[in-house]
Amino acid sequence: MPTVDSTQLIKDLREKTGAGMMDCKRALDEAAGDFNGALVVLRKKGMADAAKKSARTTKEGAVAFKVDGKSGAIIEINSETDFVAKGADFQALVKTVAAQAAAGQLKSLEAANEELVKPLVGKLGENMNLRRFDRFELKGHGLIAGYAHQTDMSVPAKKGALVEIQTASEAAAKSPEVAELAKELLLQIVGFSPKYLNRSEVPAADIEKEKEIHTEILRKEGKPEASIPKIIEGKINKLFYQQWCLLDQISVRDNKTPVSEFVKAAGVKLGGPVTVTRFVRYQLGA
Secondary structure, three states, X not given: OOOHHHXXXXXXXXXXXXXXHHHHHHHHHHOOOOHHHHHHHHHHHHHHHHHHHOOOOOOEEEEEEEEEOOEEEEEXXXXXXXXXXXXXXXXXXXXXXXXXXXXXXXXXXHHHHHHHHHHHHHHHOOOXXXXXXXXXXXXXXXXXXEEEEOOOOOOOOOEEEEEEEEOOOHHHHOOHHHHHHHHHHHHHHHHHOOOEOOHHHOOHHHHHHHHHHHHHHHHHOOOOHHHHHHHHHHHHHHHHHHHHEHHHOEOOOOOOOEHHHHHHHHHHHHOOOXXXXXXXXXXXXX
């Protein structure tokens, strides 16, 4: 049986590292009772275990965001099980990583995983990794806003979005109208999964591919060759741009008006242009 002193060392080591009781005891034995030496032993063991676990599939996890003044970030951290993803340690990691991402403190995925995620892999015994992150930093007047979708507050969000809106003045940026517009845009992005902000962002090759597909279908249907270009133009506008371009999508507000019209209306009401400059949408594993 360990002495009182060694028992306290084991307890202190466990509280500091989160490692199991027996792992702490073995580390102290290996370090001949030296506390700092045992920390090194556990760190080496944790890194070795993390390397072994790194090949295991991570299909669960969380999507989260953090807005910090004129900057904001969205992250996706993966785990093997939802049990770990729901845990306090994992959720604390998510908050830490999101905050550092928003503050511009993450140098790279590799560095973040090495410095922030790996230690928790050793503690929880499950493979985890920061899969991706995006950071927006506002230039000039405007607003950065985020949203993470949760139907059950005990379950981490599996999808979310970050959006940047530019305005003509700081007063407009802080107005209820822009705050409401940002909220609607985020719901739109998360719910309807646009790929592009507007038509100018769509690669020409994608449009040509769509035209080829619809041309072949229309010819098989026996449509007159002269009418095909006009029919295709209508299909591209309705079936492609309205589906994949945020500003062309029909708004969740009334299910009939394009998102671009509500953005324009906000500018008219505020007496200066309101512009959606960029967005990003994350879905766990997608």
